[in-house]
Amino acid sequence: MTNITVFGTGSFGSALANVLAENGHHVLMWGKNQATIDEINSNHTNISYLKEAQLNSSIKATTDLDQAIKHSDTFIIALPTKAIRDVMGRVNTKLNSKKSFIHVTKGIENESFKRVSEMIEDTIAPEFNGGIGILSGPSHAEEVVIKQPTTVAAASNNSELRQLIQDLFMTDYLRVYTNDDLVGVELGGALKNIIAIASGVVSGMGYGDNAKAALITRGLAEITRLGVKLGADPLTFQGLGGIGDLIVTCTSTHSRNFSLGYKLGKGEQLDDILKDMNMVAEGVYTTQSVYHLAKHQGVEMPITEALYRVLFEKQPVEKELKILMGRNKKAE
The missing domain is CATH 3.40.50.720 (NAD(P)-binding Rossmann-like Domain)
Known part of the structure; x- marks a missing residue:
């Protein structure tokens, strides 16, 4: 052995x-x-x-x-x-x-x-x-x-x-x-934590399965856009390192990122939440990195941008949700 x-x-x-x-x-x-x-x-x-x-x-x-x-x-x-x-x-x-x-x-x-x-x-x-x-x-x-x-x-x-x-x-x-596809699997594992926080926020605000399903689906779309731009195979995000990891992290109380988002949705402050956690919620720091990376690469990531404003610019979650739902009409 x-x-x-x-x-x-x-x-x-x-x-x-x-x-x-x-x-x-x-x-x-x-x-x-x-x-x-x-x-x-x-x-x-x-x-x-x-x-x-x-x-x-x-x-x-x-x-x-x-x-x-x-x-x-x-x-x-x-x-x-x-x-x-x-x-x-x-x-x-x-x-x-x-x-x-x-x-x-x-x-x-x-x-x-x-x-x-x-x-x-x-x-x-x-x-x-x-x-x-x-x-x-x-x-x-x-x-x-x-x-x-x-x-x-x-x-x-x-x-x-x-x-x-x-x-x-x-x-x-x-x-x-x-x-x-090392690039795709790494990016899938990292970026899903952003969407998991957002999923927790939606649940903490009291919204149901419709909202969560939409968030996961559109979250996968923006993860894939950035991944492909950085050289990943788009099919990777349909696999375990992509949608599989995204589903489990966006739907489970085992997920520290989902749990952090849930508390944000309930109105708790980020600094207070982080002080009470004994494990690292990677999604907070990844949101910061990916927000700037997406801007640098010219990739549209509206959920990431909204979460960045909540986490780092202290914008109200209700305001950011309205911005997301009020975006211009477009084809899927």
């Missing part, structure tokens, strides 16, 4: 570490919070992120970056977008052999507008970069960790790495399809 290091001790990193351990791999998790590391090692739980889920007892955890790097040649990156450059930069200074990088992070970097794979590529020296891929799709950690049926996509420009990801994670409850 394979030695694997998981960087990040949040909900999804923990759930995937559990999948890998259940598949017989030797898993070491790395994180900064000593209390979380001690809990994983002693109790085989991570209550802050996965409540009472029991993790495989073979999983080990450490705060020692040297140990994490030496443990394996395969790295699973389950970190927030804003932590990628810092942690991978520190990793890069300690590398002496090629490593494979498989990330599960769903975001776009502010200012540079880069996808996570591009951030990793920027940070890791070419001689140590053995390939970059992503595992993405409709996959709430809370369901994966208790072995509920889940299906995801493994994407990379490297065919051998796509196969490795599929082989590592495939189980009788986690089905993995390969996909060669």
Whole structure:
């Protein structure tokens, strides 16, 4: 079996570490919070992120970056977008052999507008970069960790790495399809969080299924427009990394982005909501990135623009909804 290091001790990193351990791999998790590391090692739980889920007892955890790097040649990156450059930069200074990088992070970097794979590529020296891929799709950690049926996509420009990801994670409850469109799968995973916040806003305002279905459908249209402009295959957005991930994130209370939007729709302030969250809602930062990226690329994204004004210009949600519904007539 394979030695694997998981960087990040949040909900999804923990759930995937559990999948890998259940598949017989030797898993070491790395994180900064000593209390979380001690809990994983002693109790085989991570209550802050996965409540009472029991993790495989073979999983080990450490705060020692040297140990994490030496443990394996395969790295699973389950970190927030804003932590990628810092942690991978520190990793890069300690590398002496090629490593494979498989990330599960769903975001776009502010200012540079880069996808996570591009951030990793920027940070890791070419001689140590053995390939970059992503595992993405409709996959709430809370369901994966208790072995509920889940299906995801493994994407990379490297065919051998796509196969490795599929082989590592495939189980009788986690089905993995390969996909060669890294750009599309990354963008689908990141941009759906914007629409999920908007979906939560609509639900929080008390609107029903009609409004939510319209939002998801038109949200997919603008995700696809930007994706194609950036080089993605439009068919990718009809798959697990696109519509699949969009549906699950826009309709579930497991989604931290949906939950954040729901509270906004109820009238709570963004700063107060963020203070009460113990996990990162990537959609807030992605909205900021994608709003400016779409302007730069000349791509129309009305839902993203409306949400940006709510989040960053403090515009009332009712006003933005009226603007969306009152846009000029057009063909679908």
